[in-house]
Amino acid sequence: MTSSAGTAAGVLVLAGTPIGRVEDAPPRLARELAEADVIAAEDTRRLKRLTTDLGIEPTGRVLSYFEGNEEARTPYLVELLEAGNRVVLVTDAGMPSVSDPGYRLVAAAVEADIEITSVPGPSAVLTALAVSGLPVDRFCFEGFLPRKAGERSRRLADLADEQRTMVFFEAPHRTEAALAAMADAFGADRSAALCRELTKTHEEVVRDGLGALAAWAADGVRGEVTIVVSGAPEAGPVDDPATLVAWVADQEARGVSRKDAIADVARRAGVPKREVYDLVHKKGAV
Known part of the structure; x- marks a missing residue:
């Protein structure tokens, strides 16, 4: 079990950035960017535009952290965190790690027992x-x-x-x-x-x-x-044997094991697993 409080001196800050209008930026974002020891940015040019729009000048180091160098740069950022640095991670828009770089660094920071926090922000x-x-x-x-x-x-x-x-x-x-x-x-x-x-x-x-x-x-x-x-409508009980057998066959054709396919079809159809099992094996014996 790990705690989000961590024991390391450094802190990893996942900072949400605007997905559109800069005025949507959370107030704390400007302070975190201005005071960070290190800023890891998906695009350093977009970071520059953001800090300019926010009216701040970061004093810490700025490093690129994007899909192409994420794997190689993560250990170095963890070293910086372990050395006591406050590292702020930002992506081009929205929250880091949600279809953006960040998950790998968060996982590594958790493994190193480093404190992780966030600046909640806009999310598409x-x-x-x-x-x-x-x-x-x-x-x-x-x-x-x-x-x-x-x-x-x-x-x-x-x-x-x-x-x-x-x-x-x-x-x-x-x-x-x-x-x-x-x-x-x-x-x-x-x-x-x-x-x-x-x-x-x-x-x-x-x-x-x-x-x-x-x-x-x-x-x-x-x-x-x-x-x-929208999600699929909830189906009522299905009791047509041919339909149940066809559903199982379709799942098996997609690589699902027969046991799992029978369990899933039974759940979807609202019938006992044993009933689906008997139908499938009866057909196989014909």
Whole structure:
């Protein structure tokens, strides 16, 4: 068991940065950046623009920390933390480690028993969820979908029965293809919201079925995109033997073990596992 208080002299600060308007920056952000011993930034040029907009001049060292050097630079940052430095980690927008660099450093800091805290800030995930108009009582964040069509389709097939509201990030030039793939996997009528340029001057939220959104995106989409998709409706009990057997076969074809497939199908159908087991093995014996 580890404690978030830690025992090391240094402190790692995960600092949320604006996803659009600089005035959304939390008040504490300016102080942390101004007083940090070290600032690890995903893009040092964007950090410079941010500090200028905040009216501050950092006195500490500024180091780049992005996907390309994250693995190599993490041990060095841990050394700095162990030496007693206050290290502030910022990404281009939003909270570090949420589809941005940071998780690797946090995990290493936890392992080294270093104190970790945060400057809570804007989040595209929560902002999109809040304005989507879709259920927010239960949700999951799925990040970016795979770029390759086959891998993307398999990922979405695995989510077809997800009953929680789902939040995705997507690149603008892949948005139409992603929405079309979602329509194929979840149904063209599944309710969704496409949130573009959240909190920025050209903010736009389009709410419709996935099929209609894919058609809307065919003309091109610009800016940062977050897609919110309603979860699958809760199904009532399914007692058709052929349907239950077909569901198990479909899961097995995707690499799921028969035992796990039977358990999952029983849960989804609202029937005892033994009933599904008997149906599957009876068919196999025919």
